Amino acid sequence: MPPASQGLGQQILAAFARSGAHGAVVDLALDSAKHSVEDMKAEVKEAGLPEADLRPYECDTSDEQAVKSTFKQIVQDFGKVDVLVTNAGITGGSPAEDYPFEDWKKMLDVNINGTFLFAREAGKHMIGNKKGTIIMVSSMSGRIVNKPQKQAAYNTSKAAVAHMMKSLASEWGEHGIRVNAMSPGYIETPANESEEMKELSKEWVKMIPLGRIAKPEEFRGTAVWLASDASSYVTGSEIIVDGGYTIW
Numbered sequence: 001m002p003p004a005s006q007g008l009g010q011q012i013l014a015a016f017a018r019s020g021a022h023g024a025v026v027d028l029a030l031d032s033a034k035h036s037v038e039d040m041k042a043e044v045k046e047a048g049l050p051e052a053d054l055r056p057y058e059c060d061t062s063d064e065q066a067v068k069s070t071f072k073q074i075v076q077d078f079g080k081v082d083v084l085v086t087n088a089g090i091t092g093g094s095p096a097e098d099y100p101f102e103d104w105k106k107m108l109d110v111n112i113n114g115t116f117l118f119a120r121e122a123g124k125h126m127i128g129n130k131k132g133t134i135i136m137v138s139s140m141s142g143r144i145v146n147k148p149q150k151q152a153a154y155n156t157s158k159a160a161v162a163h164m165m166k167s168l169a170s171e172w173g174e175h176g177i178r179v180n181a182m183s184p185g186y187i188e189t190p191a192n193e194s195e196e197m198k199e200l201s202k203e204w205v206k207m208i209p210l211g212r213i214a215k216p217e218e219f220r221g222t223a224v225w226l227a228s229d230a231s232s233y234v235t236g237s238e239i240i241v242d243g244g245y246t247i248w
């Protein structure tokens with residue numbers, strides 16, 4: 001059940017759907033979630049796989065009441081939630097000395113608070129079921145400082161997500177809940193499509209040992225592995241999928 005419908009989120013849920021899972025697509029915009037559901041259903045059908053029950057939901061993941069009611073609705077619709085992927089996130093930045101406090105708060109609100117709010121609802125539900133898996137989408141930016149773009153708020157938010165993951169893994173392991181993070185490097189998603197990002201990416205690739213930006217589908221395998229029993233003894237781990245960027 002990955003919040004956020006385009007980019008990485010769509011790839012993750014499509015991979016889950018191909019593996020036989022049902023799921024909720026949660027996004028700020030219902031239209032975008034609906035399109036995503038249609039695309040995923042079409043992919044599953046084209047592959048000749050059994051139809052997946054995929055449903056769109058509109059929710060601002062940084063709004064506590066909205067998260068509570070959306071999660072409640074999802075549990076009502078599906079009966080239970082076994083897997084949560086906290087993927088919704090925003091990016092951006094400018095030099096820290098002039099960075100508006102409103103932008104700083106917004107970045108932390110969506111990337112940190114939104115992650116916590118959905119994880120808290122899922123954690124409560126999974127504690128009741130004595131089982132569950134949570135995958136938090138962090139970023140290599142929580143480990144390194146991106147170059148050359150200045151994005152202190154984003155980097156800070158993703159470091160917080162990775163440490164939140166460890167903290168929740170320590171609290172919920174006794175309930176049979178695994179909490180891990182997937183930390184991507186640069187990906188070809190709408191978040192990196194602007195002319196400015198394309199220009200920056202010429203600098204980024206020079207620092208990526210594999211010499212290229214990732215395709216969004218290259219995260220499918222890691223997400224399915226973390227969600228499945230194949231990783232049954234893995235919790236509190238951050239899996240970095242960055243083409244080698246963080247080697248340096």
Ligand SMILES: NC(=O)c1ccc[n+]([C@@H]2O[C@H](COP(=O)([O-])OP(=O)(O)OC[C@H]3O[C@@H](n4cnc5c(N)ncnc54)[C@H](O)[C@@H]3O)[C@@H](O)[C@H]2O)c1
Nearest residue numbers: 004005006007008028060061088089139184186187189191
């Ligand atoms: N693209 C990259 O290079 C990259 C690298 C590392 C980590 N990430 C992380 O991966 C995740 C997905 O990024 P992406 O590249 O697919 O970005 P994207 O912009 O393509 O998708 C992000 C999605 O999050 C949704 N969203 C934003 N704020 C929301 C909110 N308050 N409530 C609900 N939904 C909200 C957007 O509507 C959008 O569908 C993010 O957490 C991002 O930080 C991306």
Ligand SMILES: OC[C@@H](O)C(O)[C@H](O)CO
Nearest residue numbers: 091139140141184185186
């Ligand atoms: O600077 C843009 C970020 O989204 C970045 O692509 C990502 O977090 C990789 O570090």
